Amino acid sequence: MKLHLARRVKVIESSKIEESLRILEQHPEIISLGAGEPDFPAPPNVIKSAEKFLEKGFTHYSPLQGRHELREELVKKLKKDNKIDADPENIIISCGSKESILLAIMTLVNPKEEVIIPDPGYIAYRPIVQMLDGIAKSMPLKEDDGFEAHPDILKKIITRKTRLLVINTPSNPTGSILTKRVLEEIADIAVEKDLMILSDEAYEKLIYDNEKHVSIASLDGMEDRVVTVQSFSKTYAMCGFRVGYAVADERIIKEMTEFKICTTLAAPTFAQLAAVEALRNSASYTKMMVKEYDMRRRMVIKRLGEMELACTTPKGAFYAFPNIKKFKLPSVKFSDALMKKGKVVVIPGTEFGRYGEGHVRISYATSHDKLVQALGRIERFIQKI
Numbered sequence: 001m002k003l004h005l006a007r008r009v010k011v012i013e014s015s016k017i018e019e020s021l022r023i024l025e026q027h028p029e030i031i032s033l034g035a036g037e038p039d040f041p042a043p044p045n046v047i048k049s050a051e052k053f054l055e056k057g058f059t060h061y062s063p064l065q066g067r068h069e070l071r072e073e074l075v076k077k078l079k080k081d082n083k084i085d086a087d088p089e090n091i092i093i094s095c096g097s098k099e100s101i102l103l104a105i106m107t108l109v110n111p112k113e114e115v116i117i118p119d120p121g122y123i124a125y126r127p128i129v130q131m132l133d134g135i136a137k138s139m140p141l142k143e144d145d146g147f148e149a150h151p152d153i154l155k156k157i158i159t160r161k162t163r164l165l166v167i168n169t170p171s172n173p174t175g176s177i178l179t180k181r182v183l184e185e186i187a188d189i190a191v192e193k194d195l196m197i198l199s200d201e202a203y204e205k206l207i208y209d210n211e212k213h214v215s216i217a218s219l220d221g222m223e224d225r226v227v228t229v230q231s232f233s234k235t236y237a238m239c240g241f242r243v244g245y246a247v248a249d250e251r252i253i254k255e256m257t258e259f260k261i262c263t264t265l266a267a268p269t270f271a272q273l274a275a276v277e278a279l280r281n282s283a284s285y286t287k288m289m290v291k292e293y294d295m296r297r298r299m300v301i302k303r304l305g306e307m308e309l310a311c312t313t314p315k316g317a318f319y320a321f322p323n324i325k326k327f328k329l330p331s332v333k334f335s336d337a338l339m340k341k342g343k344v345v346v347i348p349g350t351e352f353g354r355y356g357e358g359h360v361r362i363s364y365a366t367s368h369d370k371l372v373q374a375l376g377r378i379e380r381f382i383q384k385i
């Protein structure tokens with residue numbers, strides 16, 4: 001039978017991440033530094049809370065916009081942690097923050113309109129934009145700028161067709177953060193060019209070196225111009241619970257909520273209720289994880305330095321993005337060879353956009369011992385190139 005598939009299927013290129021996951025399954029001797037999720041389990045009080053709600057029969061659908069208890073709790077969190085004034089009507093709960101990214105772009109961008117995305121940047125932005133027949137335009141992030149967005153570069157990319165600018169702080173894959181000064185410059189550009197901003201803050205709590213996370217929606221005059229997206233996945237190691245959310249102007253949230261009918265309807269009910277417990281009683285668990293990630297981060301940077309691999313010091317998330325240009329190999333070839341000969345998985349930089357070339361992403365959401373072993377293997381591998 002001749003199979004008729006939509007042209008849209010071509011938007012999703014087969015990913016190196018998926019390929020390495022398949023290989024890892026068959027080769028337990030390989031160590032993966034590819035993970036995009038915490039190696040910690042969810043906090044014990046959150047697991048107990050989920051069990052309690054399941055036993056009590058919270059096994060039904062939730063309202064499309066999400067449980068009221070959770071949105072009420074988030075109002076307090078957003079005020080205290082992000083200086084964002086919201087009420088429950090400004091918040092939608094989604095299946096992970098990824099769904100919020102999808103719903104926001106569905107709501108804000110017409111076919112043929114442009115969305116500026118960070119490059120290198122999170123893998124999902126480009127295919128989501130393209131799937132919706134929008135045009136994804138790269139905003140190159142330069143290593144010389146510490147991978148921060150450069151306002152002068154940004155200004156040059158904006159055209160009359162640009163609708164939306166996606167920013168991500170702390171960043172996947174570079175671990176860089178956007179400082180208040182840069183965010184203010186981006187905010188000024190957004191106002192001048194009448195752009196909306198999607199601010200992906202999935203890693204907001206994973207910050208090091210006494211740096212501060214700043215939400216662009218908290219800057220003067222920005223509250224109506226920004227869709228802020230945050231998540232329980234990384235902050236509380238709750239990836240499998242699938243709870244994230246977006247905060248924005250009530251009119252935007254209303255439209256995003258209507259789209260929920262054709263996406264996931266609602267995030268799991270018991271997971272949303274357990275997320276309330278996370279917000280109330282799991283701050284110390286996050287602190288514990290950040291302390292451990294920070295130790296690993298320092299160790300990774302020190303070891304990469306000993307190997308003479310240049311690496312911008314990550315200030316957030318749990319990734320390092322070392323420069324491998326001196327080996328004169330495309331990042332895909334370098335990663336393939338490292339997996340086959342060195343028995344370590346890293347993610348080639350081009351998975352995050354063409355400006356990721358010359359880099360690989362190392363995740364330190366991997367146990368300390370495995371990390372030490374993997375870095376030893378990388379050192380031996382590069383000595384032989």
Ligand SMILES: Cc1ncc(COP(=O)(O)O)c(C=O)c1O
Binds near residue numbers: 097168231
């Ligand atoms: C930058 C960024 N945003 C959003 C997400 C989506 O996470 P979730 O859907 O689990 O909230 C991820 C996941 O890796 C990410 O790295």
